[in-house]
């Protein structure tokens with residue numbers, strides 16, 4: 031009997047960002063990500079009127095229909111919270127876990143590098159992602175002319191609170207870097223969804239012996255053409 035009940039019931043989450051702008055999705059053994067401080071509706075569809083929720087998060091509101099029970103919780107805790115919807119109060123096994131995790135978008139993503147580079151010499155790019163959470167879901171990509179030249183995913187155990195995360199990348203400048211745009215991007219991987227924040231672009235100029243001699247060759251050719 032319990033098996034049958036289990037397959038009949040579904041847990042539906044309503045992620046309510048603002049007013050009626052609700053996104054509905056199924057959440058069987060699923061994770062939910064919410065901006066720190068936001069509230070989310072958790073909707074458990076069940077014909078059992080005794081269905082109840084168990085949550086360590088603050089409850090803002092409750093709602094009930096003939097075949098569903100919903101609760102609005104405030105996600106203001108950096109700990110990962112597992113909420114349960116008990117589909118049958120008498121059979122403890124029949125519960126659906128929902129993992130709720132708070133995140134914070136970076137307040138800023140900055141890039142530091144010299145805009146004038148000498149070809150053949152080492153150069154450094156420093157990316158800083160300010161006040162982001164959680165760190166273990168963060169990737170920092172450094173791009174040159176739109177191509178990723180460095181990628182760092184942090185991973186690891188759950189980190190509480192916002193963090194400022196820095197990434198340093200060293201490379202040898204070449205003529206190909208001339209007039210190229212460099213930038214840093216912070217990517218938070220929230221389940222299947224990605225939240226991306228980009229730094230401003232830095233447009234690089236390079237100089238070196240090669241550049242100079244080729245320019246002179248070009249100049250020489252043009253002068254020659256003009257004369258001939």
Ligand SMILES: *[C@@H]1O[C@H](CO)[C@@H](O)[C@H](O)[C@H]1NC(C)=O
Nearest residue numbers: 042044073075093095098100
């Ligand atoms: C909960 O889900 C049911 C069925 O999916 C829906 O009819 C009801 O409006 C939802 N309740 C809330 C508060 O969104």
Ligand SMILES: *[C@@H]1O[C@H](CO)[C@@H](O)[C@H](O)[C@H]1NC(C)=O
Nearest residue numbers: 137138139140141158160230
């Ligand atoms: C981001 O950082 C840059 C460089 O430090 C600064 O100029 C800019 O004002 C910052 N922007 C915000 C929104 O904090």
Ligand SMILES: *[C@@H]1O[C@H](CO)[C@@H](O)[C@H](O)[C@H]1NC(C)=O
Nearest residue numbers: 169170171178180181217226
């Ligand atoms: C970040 O870089 C990695 C490795 O190159 C790449 O797989 C991923 O698609 C990049 N992410 C974005 C959002 O560009």
Ligand SMILES: *[C@@H]1O[C@H](CO)[C@@H](O)[C@H](O)[C@H]1NC(C)=O
Nearest residue numbers: 175209210211230231232233
């Ligand atoms: C480089 O960045 C600047 C400033 O963001 C932009 O105006 C320019 O179009 C970019 N150049 C290329 C080739 O993308």
